[in-house]
Amino acid sequence: MKTQDVRVLVMRVGGTNCDAETQRAFTELGAQAQVLHFNEVIKNHSILDYNALVFPGGFSYGDYVRAGAIWATGTLTKLRKDLKEFVEQERPILGICNGFQVLVEAGLLPAFNGISEYPKATLATNIPIGYRCKWVYLKHENSGNCIFTKNIPKNKVMHIPVAHGEGRFLFAKENEKRYLQKLYDNDQLVFRYCTKDGDYPNGEFPVNPNGAFHDIAGICNPQGTVFGLMPHPERAFYGWQLPDWAKTEQAPTFGDGKLVFESMIDYLKKRF
Amino acid sequence: MSRYVKKDVxxxxxxxxxxxxxxxxxIEISGELGIGLNLTEMKLVQSYFSRKKRNPTDVELQTIGQTWSEHCYHKTFKGDISTPNEQIRSLFKTYIARATEELDPDWCISVFEDNAGIIDFEKNYAIAAKVETHNHPSAIEPFGGAATGTGGVIRDILAVWADPIACTDVLCFGPLDYDYSKLPAGTKHPKYVYSGVVAGIGSYGNNMGIPTVNGAINFDESYVGNVVVYCGCVGLLPKDKFVKDTRAGDVALLVGGETGRDGIHGVTFASAELTKESEEISRPAVQIANPIEEERVKRAINRLRDAGLGSAITDIGGGGISCGTGEMAERSNLGIHVYLEKIPLKYQGLAPWEIYVSESQERMLLSVSEKNLKKALEVFETENVKASPIGKFTTDGILKVTYKGQTVAELDIDFVFNPPKFVGTTDWQPPKLDEPTFPEPADLTKELWGMLSMPNIASKESVIRTYDHEVKGNTVLKPLQSKYGGPNDAAVLKPLPDSWKGVVISSGLNTNYGKIDPYWMAASSIDEAIRNNVAVGGRRIALLDNFTWGNPQKPDRLGSLVSACKACYDFAKGFQTPFISGKDSLYNESPIGPVTPTLLITAIGITPDVRKTVSMELKQPKNSIYMVGKTYPELGGSQYYQNKGILGNTVPKVRMAQAKNTMDQITKSIDNGYLRACHDLSEGGLAVAAAEMAFSSGYGIELDLNKVPRTEQMSRNDFVLFSESNSRFLVEVTQKRKTEFEALMKGVYCAEIGTVTNDEVMSVTGLDGKQVLHADIPELRRRWKSALGGK
Known part of the structure; x- marks a missing residue:
């Protein structure tokens, strides 16, 4: 398919608040992107009319239970069949920040053996505790499986901001080792927090902004078509969004976040 | 027999x-009902009902009490004031609005009229701006008070059909290390208030997805009993979608949250002094926040606006539905019939008057024509927002309220919106203050260390990082600059995808100067707000004023208020920066006395191209550092004196012609691309500004005090380093552009005073040619960052 034929659905519910800038990232690259309220999707639309699905950032339904849990339940209740088909057809699903939390709560990630009935991981309260908005460095760990980072060289260090209070990626203690091995075996590990020079903080704040296990910032499913991450690539899309763009006489045109959206569109162009 | 007769209903x-x-x-009745009306007002009410030949209901008296409160009607600013030299009819008209009227800029679309000021931006888009105070609720319940303050100001933006794009917050607390044993009864410790307020503001803005991009935190003993919380919001609106045209027959549609007993008498509470009983008595006056509800309301209102389904909108804030319905009818010269039983409640058991005056949050009122009603209700349903037709607009000019078929209020709207005038007298005497005499300290490096960790100067990173300042992805210049989180002077947003035009948001607050002279305090705040805006590239600046003062019935408080208002006129006119909106909060007194006069000036500028924005950190070794503006021996109220426990009396002044000229030339230098860095000089003066520029960059700086443009009598190194004279900037220029820059700056006080170095050291040569300050940059950074717990 051609770029201009790519149809992306950015879903939102009450409390979602990063839909507009996420939509902008796709339209800037020439794709079609539509923002629709979940209620409208259920009533008048089908996700299967779209080539890709995005759960953007925010506080869906206030996140009054665990972050992402309410929207995940709602999505599964209303869209389970369509969602399964969507994933099986290897159409891409992207979850950013709250969207990542939704994908994990819905069992779409890490999805070692397909969509799991119960969450296999969690995004727990930050350590140190509290909401935090800051720019972090991420190291690209994927060896080519993740379709959202195909255009990014392995080990590239990227500069992208985080803004969340619940972003500490965890497995249950007893599964930690086994699941981590699976992430590596299946090439599901995508981003880890690191220093500017690419060194891992081993959980240490502030380089690891939330205490995430193994400094994990983003993972994909074994097929590489469902991807969730805590950092916000849509906030690092343009050069003028970067925190230090004013340092140079000529600001860069784009930031590292653009690579994620570009890779996804390239995949769709080749695949469908 | 009791004066209160229960009706047989x-x-x-x-x-x-x-x-x-x-x-x-x-007076007793006013007190017993908690409506806060004084004798003159009560007598007017009495004669109104004697003309009507009947007695009022509780709903009616409550409605009048709410509408006539200082909070809703701003009686003091509209009142008659006698000063020793003159009679002032309306402070607001004489000083605040007059500057705008006389300047009459064609880019001001709506000033002082609507819930927010509206100015032109780009093509079909306008900017709306509003700043609110939420002091008393925050003193009682810091989290809820501050959160609902943010929620309230966001609704003011929604109430002009604008989409909120940024929030601001300026907070004043008592010292965090305040002695517990000195706390008056019923007063919460500043530390508790601080953490609650900060969390409340962050929670509301973050949950709604509106970036909090600009603010300030100030500490002073006078805020121990009465915290000051300013919440601001800026919005973007398509000009052709603005509508304010309620017609008779239109439906009054209440949307958003349900109504409960939270926030009863919020406005009368806000218009009284705080006492040790406030905690107990006024607890119900504090509202409960639900930002997700407001997020949904925002979405629905944006859709309604785009589809053109509403005929007018206002927010339900102070005074609740009683004020909202009355105001909407009044501004269209209509009447309204409200059916109280149609208002959705959180729980049963509320009396009609409680339903009518409750200030439960996240509610808006719209007028919608009959023919658009069905479509409008569909929009709200899709967004999961409750919408209830609660009344109908009529032609008769009467505010009629019924409950289950029974009339509970019937008032002439003309009467409700014509309270008696406030009458006040002023008696303000300048305090007798001495300029201190003490020898110049031998070690100025240590002085600088001490100043960088003063709470008013130290990094607020530990607070700012808890606010999402990046959401919406439009923040071009952030509150924390680059790697080391430098303190940028203003925030720059790029709200439109297809335009490089930016919105520049900054603020000015100089509470310490007000202890010496409120006139020069106001002048300095205006200068500071404007120079912060100009420093990053802002121009065509509009101002917002927010007064937090003590009880205006006390002549000294009123006198200082009048002085500050005069300065507002003089300097808004002089800088050609019209006021577009404002809000006052008076009666800020607690058992330990009034708050120090606190005027916040918020400046909203624009920049034609955000790519020309200049940040504050040094950029490149070997570049030259220039001081723009002249330094005077003005240390009264300075942080330098404060660090020594002194107030002094040489308060900084604003030399109007010189100040305007300086700002204009800075704007031209930015447009010509001469400035690599620019930082305004404020608290802590030259030394602090230079240190901030250096430790935010990773480079060093060398300065020579002898080259600083200054008055002849300035012979002390510490005074040149720490004077807080207004209208000054420190700028960085490359060697290549020096000649051009210097030519442009002819006619302005401007001199090359140093260079950027590669060695992470700040070094200053004194007036006698000897080194007077030598500091390691990482050490300066550490002291500045860690004082309030930053990392």
Whole structure:
């Protein structure tokens, strides 16, 4: 398919608040992107009319239970069949920040053996505790499986901001080792927090902004078509969004976040 | 017999016997009902009902009490004031609005009229701006008070059909290390208030997805009993979608949250002094926040606007539905019939008056024509927002309220919106203050260390990082600059995807100067707000004023308020920066006295191209550092003196012609691309500004005090380093552009005073040619960052 034929659905519910800038990232690259309220999707639309699905950032339904849990339940209740088909057809699903939390709560990630009935991981309260908005460095760990980072060289260090209070990626203690091995075996590990020079903080704040296990910032499913991450690539899309763009006489045109959206569109162009 | 007669209806309704009440009894009634009306006002009410030949109901008296409160009607600013030299009819008209009227800029679309000021931006888009105070609720319940303050100001933006794009917050607390044993009864410790307020603001803005991009935190003993919380919001609106055209027959549609007992008498509470009983008595006056509800309301209103389904909108804030319905009818010269039973409640058991005045949050009022009603209700349903037709606009100019078929209020709108004038007298005497005499300290490096960790100067990173300042992805210049989180002077947003035009948001606050002279305090705040804006590339600046003062019935408080208002006129006019909106909060007094006069000036500028924005950190070794503006021996109220426990009296002034000229030339230098860095000089003066520029960059700086443009009598190194004279900037220029820059700056005080170095050291040569300050940059950074817990 051609770029201009790519149809992306950015879903939102009450409390979602990063839909507009996420939509902008796709339209800037020439794709079609539509923002629709979940209620409208259920009533008048089908996700299967779209080539890709995005759960953007925010506080869906206030996140009054665990972050992402309410929207995940709602999505599964209303869209389970369509969602399964969507994933099986290897159409891409992207979850950013709250969207990542939704994908994990819905069992779409890490999805070692397909969509799991119960969450296999969690995004727990930050350590140190509290909401935090800051720019972090991420190291690209994927060896080519993740379709959202195909255009990014392995080990590239990227500069992208985080803004969340619940972003500490965890497995249950007893599964930690086994699941981590699976992430590596299946090439599901995508981003880890690191220093500017690419060194891992081993959980240490502030380089690891939330205490995430193994400094994990983003993972994909074994097929590489469902991807969730805590950092916000849509906030690092343009050069003028970067925190230090004013340092140079000529600001860069784009930031590292653009690579994620570009890779996804390239995949769709080749695949469908 | 009791003056309160319970009516024979199946709900709580009380008639109050005003007919026979004498003066003392009128005051008693006002007190017993908690409506805060004074004798003159109560007498006017009495004569109104005697003309009507009946007694009022509790709903009616409550409605009048809410509408006539200082908070809703701003009686003091509209009142008659006698000063020793003159009679002032309306402070607001004479000083605040007059500057705008005389300047009459064609880019001001709506000033002082609507819930927010509206100015032109780009093509079909305008900017709306509003700043609110939420002091008293925050003193009682810091988290809820601050959160609902943010929620309230966001609704003001929604109430002009704008989409909120940024929030600001300026906070004043008592010292965090305040001695517990000195706390008056019923007063919460500043540390508790601080953490609650900060969390409340962050929670509301973050949950709604509106970036909090600009603010300030100030500490002073006078805020121990009465915290000051300013919440601001800026919005973007398509000009052709603005509509304010309620017609008779239109439906009054209440949307958003349900109504409960939270926030009863919020406005009368806000218009009184805080006492040790406030905690107990006024707890119900504090509202409860639900930002997700407001997020949904925002979405629905944006859709309604784009589809053109509403005929007018206002927010339900202070005074609740009683004020909202009355105001909407009044501004269209209509009447309204409200059916109280149609208002959705959180729980049963509320008396009609409680339903009518409750300030439960996240509610908006719209007028919608009959033919658009069905479509409008569909929009709200899709967004999961409750929408209830609660009344109808009429032609008769009467505010009629019924509950389950029974009339509970019937008032002439003309009467409700014409309270008696406030009358006040002023008596302000300048305090007798001495300029201190102490020898110049031998070690100025240590002085600088001490100043960088003063709470008013130290990094606020530990607070700012808890606010999402990046959401919406439009923040071009952030509150924390680059790697080391430098303190940028203003925030720059790029709200439109297809335009490089930016919105520049900054603020000015100089509470310490007000202790010496409120006139120069106001002038300095205006200068500071404007120079912060100009420093990053802002121009065509509009101002917002927010006064937080003590009880205006006390002549000294009123006198200082008048002085500050005069400065507002003089300097808004002089800088050609019109006021577009404002809000005052008076009666900020607690058992430890009034708050120090606190004027916040918020400046909203624009920049034609965000790519030309200049940040504050040094950029490149070997570049030259220039000082723009002149330094005077003005250390009264300075942080330098404060660090020594002194106030002094040489308060900084603003030399109007010189100040305007300086700002204009800075704008031209930015447009010509001469400035690599630019930082305004404020608290802590030259030394602090230079240190901030250096430790935010990773480079060093060398300065020579002898080259600083200054008055002849300035012979002390510490005074040149720490004077807080207004209208000054420190700028960085490359060697290549020096000649051009210097040519442009002819006619302005400007001199090359140093260079950027590669060695992470700040070094200053004194007036006698000897080194007077030598500091390691990482050490300066550490002291500045860690004082308030930053990392």
């Amino acid at each position: 199946p709900f709580e309704l009380v008639e109050i016997d005003l007919k026979t009440a004498d003066d003392g009894q009128l």
